[in-house]
Amino acid sequence: MSKLKNAMSLKQFMIRQEVLQMYRSYLRLGRLIQGSDEESSKKLQLEWNTWVRSEFDLRKNEKNEDVIRNMLVIGKRQLGELNRSIRISNG
Amino acid sequence: MSLMWSKLVLRRLSGASLVGVRGFHQTPRVASIFPASHKWNLMVSSPRPCGIQSTCNNSSLFKLDTSAGKGQFIRFYSHEAPLTLEFIRDRVLLVLKLYDKVDPEKLTVDSHFLNDLGLDSLDHVEVIMAMEDEFGFEIPDRDAERLMKPADIVRYIGDKKDVYD
Numbered sequence: 001m002s003k004l005k006n007a008m009s010l011k012q013f014m015i016r017q018e019v020l021q022m023y024r025s026y027l028r029l030g031r032l033i034q035g036s037d038e039e040s041s042k043k044l045q046l047e048w049n050t051w052v053r054s055e056f057d058l059r060k061n062e063k064n065e066d067v068i069r070n071m072l073v074i075g076k077r078q079l080g081e082l083n084r085s086i087r088i089s090n091g
Numbered sequence: 092m093s094l095m096w097s098k099l100v101l102r103r104l105s106g107a108s109l110v111g112v113r114g115f116h117q118t119p120r121v122a123s124i125f126p127a128s129h130k131w132n133l134m135v136s137s138p139r140p141c142g143i144q145s146t147c148n149n150s151s152l153f154k155l156d157t158s159a160g161k162g163q164f165i166r167f168y169s170h171e172a173p174l175t176l177e178f179i180r181d182r183v184l185l186v187l188k189l190y191d192k193v194d195p196e197k198l199t200v201d202s203h204f205l206n207d208l209g210l211d212s213l214d215h216v217e218v219i220m221a222m223e224d225e226f227g228f229e230i231p232d233r234d235a236e237r238l239m240k241p242a243d244i245v246r247y248i249g250d251k252k253d254v255y256d
Contacts, residue, residue: 020216021232027220049217056213 015068019056022075026052029079032086176256179226180245186225187241190218200242215239222248 030048035041062068172178180200188195192214197207204210204218219235226248230238238244249256 016212017232017236020212020236023213023216024220024232024235027216053213053217060213 011065015065015072018072019068022072022079023052023056025079029083029086032090034090174249174252174254176245176249176254179248179252179254180241182225183222183241183244183248186221187218190221198241200245201240203240205239219244226252 027049030045030052033041033044033048035044059071062071184198184200187193187198192210193208202208204215205212210218216235219230219238222244223230228251230247234247238247248254
């Protein structure tokens with residue numbers, strides 16, 4: 001019985017690590033954002049960070065594993081799209 | 092050394108409107124002050140950390156070679172200030188103090204981010220990212236998840252930057 005319990009928490013641990021890695025990827029993406037000057041770049045990056053944080057906070061209390069996996073897939077897809085748009089906007 | 096550093100920080104703090112707003116206030120990169128003269132090499136090899144002092148006696152920016160009738164600009168390529176464990180510790184604690192989710196009263200070198208300072212794992216990621224910004228190199232995920240106290244971060248950066256104290 002205790003073995004089963006450990007197996008569950010390992011899966012949870014792996015999912016948690018994936019979520020944290022995705023959060024880090026989003027923050028790294030925020031570093032690429034450029035504004036017209038240094039002041040506006042910083043404002044844009046701050047806005048990006050607050051937005052990403054609020055998105056993760058909204059969903060962090062979800063307990064259902066399948067829902068979490070679903071959100072991870074969607075998040076990764078969105079990460080790719082945002083990556084492309086940011087690189088395009090930077091020129 | 093601390094006078095120069097604190098002057099940089101004060102100038103930054105007074106000028107910025109982002110302090111106190113949610114998020115990290117970027118600490119300034121340590122200004123490069125040392126000219127690439129032979130005196131710099133002597134300082135690096137000295138056993139005691141010298142701190143930030145001006146050692147530039149030859150302050151001319153332009154060298155005139157009258158015999159050949161030509162002049163040349165001397166360019167001072169910049170180095171970063173020498174890293175000591177104490178300097179790293181000060182910078183790490185400064186970055187954490189500027190983070191608005193951290194209570195500066197509870198902050199010590201050994202305070203655990205999750206248990207003592209009450210941060211959550213997303214905050215921890217943000218802290219490590221701020222350390223990357225401060226020290227200018229990337230910290231991979233598998234290393235980042237092990238760094239749970241400021242002391243761990245100081246030791247890790249010391250290892251990565253080859254700082255022996």
